[in-house]
Amino acid sequence: MQNVQENSSKYSNKIITMAAGAGGKTSKALISSLILPALSNDYLEELGDGAVFSLGADKLAFTTDSFVVSPLFFPGGSIGDLAVNGTVNDLAACGARPLVISLALILEEGFWLESLERIVRSIQEAANKAGVKIVTGDTKVVERGKGDGCYINTSGIGIVNENAVSLGPSKILAEDEILITGPIGDHGTTIMLARGDLGITADISSDTASLADPIAAVMEQCGKAVHAMRDPTRGGLATVLNEMAESSKVGIEIAETDVPVRQEVRAVSELLGIDPLYIASEGRMVIFAESGYGNQILDILRTFPQCQDAALIGKAVDLHPGFVVEKTIFGGERIIDLLVGDPLPRIC
Amino acid sequence: MKYVDEYRGKTHALALAEEIEKLCIPGKEYKIMEICGGHTHAIYKYGIEKYLPEQIKLVHGPGCPVCVIPLGRVDDAISISLGEVIFTCFGDMLRVPGNKRSLSDAKAQGSDIRVVYSPLDALDIAQKNRDKQVVFLAIGFETTAPSTAIALKQAKALGLTNFSIFCNHVTIIPPLVSILESEDSQIDAFIGPGHVAAVVGCQIFEQITARYSKPVVVSGFEPLDILQSVYMIIKQFHDDVRAVENQYSRVVPYYGNQAAIEAINSTMEVRPYFEWRGLGTIENSGLKIRDDYGEFDAENRFTIPGIKVSEPRACQCGQVLQGKIMPNECRVFGKACTPEKPIGTCMVSSEGACAAYYNYGRFQVTAGR
DSSP states (O other), X not given: OOOOOOTTXXXXXXXXXXXXXXXXXXXXXXXXXXXXXXXXXHHHHTOOSSEEEEETTEEEEEEEEEEOOSSSEETTEEXXXXXXXXXXXXXXXXXXXXXXXXXXXXXXXXXXXXXXHHHHHHHHHHHHHHTOEEEEEEEEEEOTTSSOSEEEEEEEEEEEOTTOSSOSGGGOOTTOEEEESSOSSHHHHHHHHHTOOSOOOOSOOOOOOOOXXXXXXXXXXXXXXXXXXXXXXXXXXXXXXXXHHHHHTOEEEEEGGGSOOOHHHHHHHHHHTOOGGGSOOSSOOXXXXXXXXXXXXXXXXXXXGGGTTOEEEEEEESSSTTOEEEEOTTSOEEEEOOOOSSOOOOOO | OHHHHGGGOHHHHHHHHHHHHHHSOTTOOEEEEEEEHHHHHHHHHHTGGGGSOTTEEXXXXXXXXXXTOOHHHHHHHHHHHTSSEEEEEOGGGTTOBOSSOXXXXXXXXXXEEEEOSSHHHHHHHHHHOXXXXXXXXXXXXXXXXXXXXXXXXXXXXXXXXXXXXXXXXXXSHHHHHHHHHSTTOOOXXXXXXXXXXXHHOSGGGHHHHHHHOOOEEEEOSSHXXXXXXXXXXXXXXXXXXXXXXXXXXXXXXXXXXHHHHHHHHHHEEEEEEEEETTTEEEEEEEEEEOGGGGGGBHHHHSXXXXXXXXXXXXXXXXXXXXXXXXXXGSTTBTTTBBTTBOSSGGGTSTTSHHHHHHHHHSSOSSTTO
């Protein structure tokens, strides 16, 4: 049995390809062979959703994220919603209550003011819902053709809950229970369909939402049992589980039948030959909890509308450290590996 | 999604597994080749081998269209893409390595390469960009050839002057014959490719049964389909018959789809020779565009370097594609050759035997097999 994942491979291409931004193996290779050697420090090396550091008696979480989604508007939201919720959820993943965020807009010459107004309105609404304030910002304009309408960067600061005493991928233990706060892949599927070049329509919309409240409730009521959290955005649930398995050196086992996936997402992914496990969500959180606390956390989560379909999906195990294994509906087992490159549909 | 889950049920699988075990002739080894990459993918994805006794060995055939494209043809495609063209292809082809680089590299360096889901999408791009030449990289067996044929017919009807196809279509029977004729071939039976058969029918496999006395069972792609096909093959050995059978009759008419066959035949003809990755040059195994449609043949419109590239010496894709070794028995498997840095094409497409094996089956988590 091989125990070591070959994740630390070098980024060997001379140029940046799309795969370098897709969140899979190539992204990891770029970070570990270029970014980390140059900029490494204790905080960065954690490679978490955000950095946690102490300031006086308080522990703060700090994170940043850029948004380049195309199309800018899609069923269920817009780039504005993503920009707020993405950063809010990254802070929540650190066990923090989001407090303030920054907003940097990079706009392309010729971009419609009306579109910008829509985006700003969605930012306003999302910030209100998440209970955060936009406290600083920046606007840049680039020549026509040098950008794709509108890019957004947000950074955020939150206060870490005092119950977050054993939170971080390295705190994961064998037998930990694994939860997901709702069905996976809604956002990624919506975007693929919204691009319009598949000729498929389905009744589905993005799951983009703030998880600040549900996660705050979990941290408040049983935060000491929460060992790790991460939101499965780029690269989906499969990528998050692989990152967790790698940094904690445990094995992970999930059951295909327990992972919630909407019918529409399953149907579209069957048609395209894409595995829903690799499709992005923008309003979900994966939670690793101490054995025995899974159901209690589920009950807390399910009191929030965006987490009604939360589910226990598997557990951490002593076997096969570093590997994620799925028990298939067929009764077989398969490795869920990190994705290589972009999720490309098969042809036949 | 009841219509899919019905074909993935564990209870039925256990029952079939029991029947298979009962019918196996004690002491006999069965080497069954699944021809299609879609089957390879499903076998690993669902862990089908877990249900089979030790004496049945599934080996992987040459039916992944991406895997059989030789390096030189990839370089030819890249060479076309470097011109003033919009180059279109299926997503699977992007990462396939040529001699030095892939289409994905060419794209990052400025080639206008777009992923499409059908040649008809490429045709659409051509209609919207009349000032640019639009090229579609056609690959695949008889499964994808009909849509290429339709695109050719539509391009002609529309009188397009800026659309062409770089045709790399191949046919299913010649590589099977080549494998069966090769020295030390030990294949006992075939799981037939359901999608190809949906076009060409099951009867084309009768020659395999007649000439080589090998059972062929045309199969669907769900795990229970595949398991049932294995059962039907083992039953043939048990009953001492050899026949072509159709497990996938809910999709495959025994004599195929005449309209699709007619579309292929009227637009494409057999090439005398075509090079296959790992299998070498095989007679009458590739399709080229007929002269009637010559204006849409990228090989007429562009200067194609026709690069011949010898395969990397370390790569054993050829032996994998012939079922002579298992993916993990290749000397570079999982070491120099991984999905993120493939040496051979079998490691690129998710339907390639090596990639499927690497992604899903690198180790068996539980004992038993």
